[in-house]
Amino acid sequence: MGDVARRPRSGTGETVRVEHWTNAREQAILAAHNLLDPETAEPYAGVPYVWSDQFGERLQLAGTAHAPDIHFLSGGSGEGSYLALRGDGEKVVGAVGFGCDRRRFNQARRLVTAHTSWDEAVGRDG
Numbered sequence: 001m002g003d004v005a006r007r008p009r010s011g012t013g014e015t016v017r018v019e020h021w022t023n024a025r026e027q028a029i030l031a032a033h034n035l036l037d038p039e040t041a042e043p044y045a046g047v048p049y050v051w052s053d054q055f056g057e058r059l060q061l062a063g064t065a066h067a068p069d070i071h072f073l074s075g076g077s078g079e080g081s082y083l084a085l086r087g088d089g090e091k092v093v094g095a096v097g098f099g100c101d102r103r104r105f106n107q108a109r110r111l112v113t114a115h116t117s118w119d120e121a122v123g124r125d126g
């Protein structure tokens with residue numbers, strides 16, 4: 001678990017290592033649960049999430065930033081702060097925020113974890 005563990009990348013057959021604190025923490029919690037209660041053991045399927053404080057602002061990423069579609073919920077590229085959704089043509093696959101409201105980022109993160117359809121998410125924003 002943690003930095004040394006490879007996990008399946010959702011939607012593809014490949015595996016990937018995710019080197020972030022949240023990944024290490026969530027995998028450790030699940031590994032302990034699986035050891036203590038093997039009958040309810042389950043594979044790790046968390047959506048990657050990372051935060052880092054840079055120059056006094058918080059950078060946050062849930063899912064992936066590498067996707068063809070982008071929709072800014074606030075701010076924009078070149079602005080001091082922003083919150084953007086990334087989409088793969090069908091669904092929301094990522095949320096990226098810098099210096100944005102944390103509650104709004106958590107709402108966007110839930111769109112990623114729920115695999116919300118792109119049209120629904122962007123339409124909801126107006």
Ligand SMILES: Cc1cc2nc3c(=O)[nH]c(=O)nc-3n(C[C@H](O)[C@H](O)[C@H](O)COP(=O)(O)OP(=O)(O)OC[C@H]3O[C@@H](n4cnc5c(N)ncnc54)[C@H](O)[C@@H]3O)c2cc1C
Pocket residue numbers: 001002003004018019020021022024050051052053
């Ligand atoms: C400079 C830096 C900045 C980072 N910033 C961020 C950030 O902003 N946000 C974020 O999410 N992540 C960040 N990370 C990544 C994050 O630190 C790691 O993803 C996380 O610590 C992984 O946890 P882990 O338990 O898997 O491994 P580790 O934290 O590396 O813990 C492994 C432990 O095992 C010990 N160990 C190794 N070999 C042995 C051995 N043979 N016997 C006994 N013990 C051993 C090591 O000493 C270490 O204590 C950063 C990493 C670095 C290096």
